[in-house]
Amino acid sequence: MRMRDIAVELESRAAVAREVATASPVPDIGAAAAAHAYEDGAALVLANASDRPSGRNAAKATCGCRNIRVFPSVLEQGPIVCGVCGEDFE
Numbered sequence: 001m002r003m004r005d006i007a008v009e010l011e012s013r014a015a016v017a018r019e020v021a022t023a024s025p026v027p028d029i030g031a032a033a034a035a036h037a038y039e040d041g042a043a044l045v046l047a048n049a050s051d052r053p054s055g056r057n058a059a060k061a062t063c064g065c066r067n068i069r070v071f072p073s074v075l076e077q078g079p080i081v082c083g084v085c086g087e088d089f090e
């Protein structure tokens with residue numbers, strides 16, 4: 001399941017919980033809290049999804065012994081030094 005699909009699922013659950021909360025003749029604190037929790041969860045998932053390097057955006061960087069994937073903008077901020085062989089990833 002993709003991160004964005006999870007966020008959409010959480011948002012739809014938030015909408016359902018909010019409907020239950022407003023449809024209730026007495027204030028439904030449990031449903032309102034659930035709606036809040038789902039909304040927070042969806043926001044968190046979206047924040048993480050946009051920060052996560054995808055295979056498409058991240059570039060390959062190599063040192064003397066390993067390969068990593070890193071955003072080009074991160075590499076531009078300064079050298080990333082390998083703790084094993086002591087060489088820069090580039």
Ligand SMILES: [Zn+2]
Nearest residue numbers: 063065082085
């Ligand atoms: Zn290395």
